[in-house]
Amino acid sequence: MSESEEKMLHCYNRGCGKKYDPENNKEGDCIHHPGLPVFHDAYKGWSCCNKKCTDFTEFLNIKGxxxxxHTNVKPADPEKPAVDKSRMNEVIEVKPLVKNVNLSLPRPPYDSPQVTLIPVVSPALLQQIEGLAVQVTTSTETQIPIGEMCKRKGCKASYTKTLADQEPCTHHPGVPIFHEGLKYWSCCQKKTTDFSVFLEQPGCSQGTHLWLNEAKSKTIKCRMDWHQTGGFVVVSIFCKKYQPSRSNVRLNPVRLTVDLYFQEEDSRYELDVELRGVVNVEESSVNMLPTKVEIKLKKAEPGTWAKLETANPTKTIETPPVLQSESEKEESITAQVDAVDLSDL
Incomplete structure (x- = not known):
């Protein structure tokens, strides 16, 4: 071993680990983590910079x-909490972890308004469908007459064949409903008794304009899987070449609805489930990736879900009609005019 190598010392700063010459140790030579490593919920990271990953090798390579x-003095270990010896003989009761969802939280109605989750779209997915988008845009733009109104409910934009046509479309994804004198949209539930006020309500969701009526697409099947951690349920739908701008994921605390559009086959994948437990909509998220759609649902209460869907769905099941007298028929018809679908407005 040469004399210069014998002088080299090992740096003990976390995340550095390099050897250095103590006679040539300048400020800025050592790049390290002053914080502590943190391992939580399958994630590995550093407390000082909040960089996280799931792979241990990737964690070791996180740059300081x-x-x-540089320093050859080992950093002090974090102080351990003091032990209260006066409680040494205290009997500690250990209760088993909750294996199934404890339905302690009130369960919201299944048909509560759903929120359209804003997805994080992978650039790789956009690159994957880039050629498809150009091809369809070229073929459809020639068919749209200037002045054509957007077909989405609540949007009042008209086609101009300018860059203005690419501005976000603010619309109502739900249906208009009349109920007990009130008028409102199923998607945002802003109720009013005045019909003109109802018609002027601004949309609650944004997307792309729909200049031509869409023909009903065929449905296809995609593989769906799910897993869970302590605080989240992760639903994965494995698929490729779907159109993010014409797909959506909607959620309320007990219901998940997925609608994915595949441009090449002019087809859709649809999923509508009543969830086993209650979720926090605000802390849930969607990632649209080249090979799958990953939906991360934040559990509203601790516990393990036995299944993704509830064992006792509350969806309304229509019963076959029974024979009625004329007066009963009139009462039944009056009761049925409870909600009016104005989809064609």
């Missing part, structure tokens, strides 16, 4: 966030 001098 602080520059300073």
């Amino acid at each position: 966030c602080t520059k300073s001098f």
